[in-house]
Amino acid sequence: MTNSFKDKLGQGGFGVVYKGKLNDCPVAVKILSRSKGNGEEFINEVASITRTSHVNVVTLLGFCFEGGEKALIYEFMSNGSLDKFIYDKGSETNVYLSWDNLHQIAKGIACGLEYLHKGCTTRILHFDIKPHNILLDDNFCPKISDFGLAKLCLRKESIISMSDARGTMGYAAPELWNRNFGGVSYKSDVYSYGMMLLEMVGGRKNINPDASRTSELYFPHWVYSRLELGSDLRPDGIMDTEEDEIARRMIIVGLWCIQTFPNDRPTMSKVIEMLEVSMNSLKIPPKPLLSSPIRSVPESPKS
Incomplete structure (x- = not known):
């Protein structure tokens, strides 16, 4: 075989x-x-x-x-994982994803997560949503993979009990490493999705330990300040009006998803709606209160 x-x-x-x-x-x-x-x-x-x-x-x-x-x-997914298309573009592949491609991929992943959270008889919490675990087929249709850290729970259960923290550095929700932020639930996947969305727009990992300035270390804080100022979201690339709107939409949705407290995050059904409505309908979310812990959660294997 x-x-x-x-x-x-x-x-x-x-x-x-x-x-x-x-x-x-x-x-x-x-x-x-x-x-x-x-x-x-x-x-x-x-x-x-x-x-x-x-x-x-x-x-x-x-x-x-x-x-x-x-x-x-x-x-078999012929185009491999999403991460190789959003970090160091062109280094591993000659294919560049257009902003429309990225937008469609974002919606596809959201639909997949919505299905896991409410479309199955038993709710499935993934707990390791990140670009490495999103696979792309011939047509760049995204597919959620790697369920090694997943947890099954009844759909009526809003909060689940967990004896151990799980997830990957930079994507794990605050409540996974400190229960003072709230209970662990499907909203933990929403947080991870939001971080991934920000990376898709920024073309970089959400934590940059090599950043020259502290303000650039944690990408969500950096992009939030640029969003407030109306600055370019991708200074390294030229974007037309339509592309800029897609980028801003994805950033706003991503920032809503990474709100510190689970109750402030949208459901994946709401995320899908937000990715499709007009920009005038989207409100700027509050600035995230804290950065993701760098060493508090053991990083999951990249399998």
């Missing part, structure tokens, strides 16, 4: 992903590390994704659990 594991697509803490073939169709085979705990991430992934069926959620074609070996077989 994997041609002796010759074509490696990626590697992370949870395992290695190879390109393979199943019935002459290309697939992605994720081989999970044998050393990783008691297989919780494998069980999470299978239990979560087998309950889904949505155009913006990656399709699990099969899995194998034999002895200590664990493997997941997914549909």
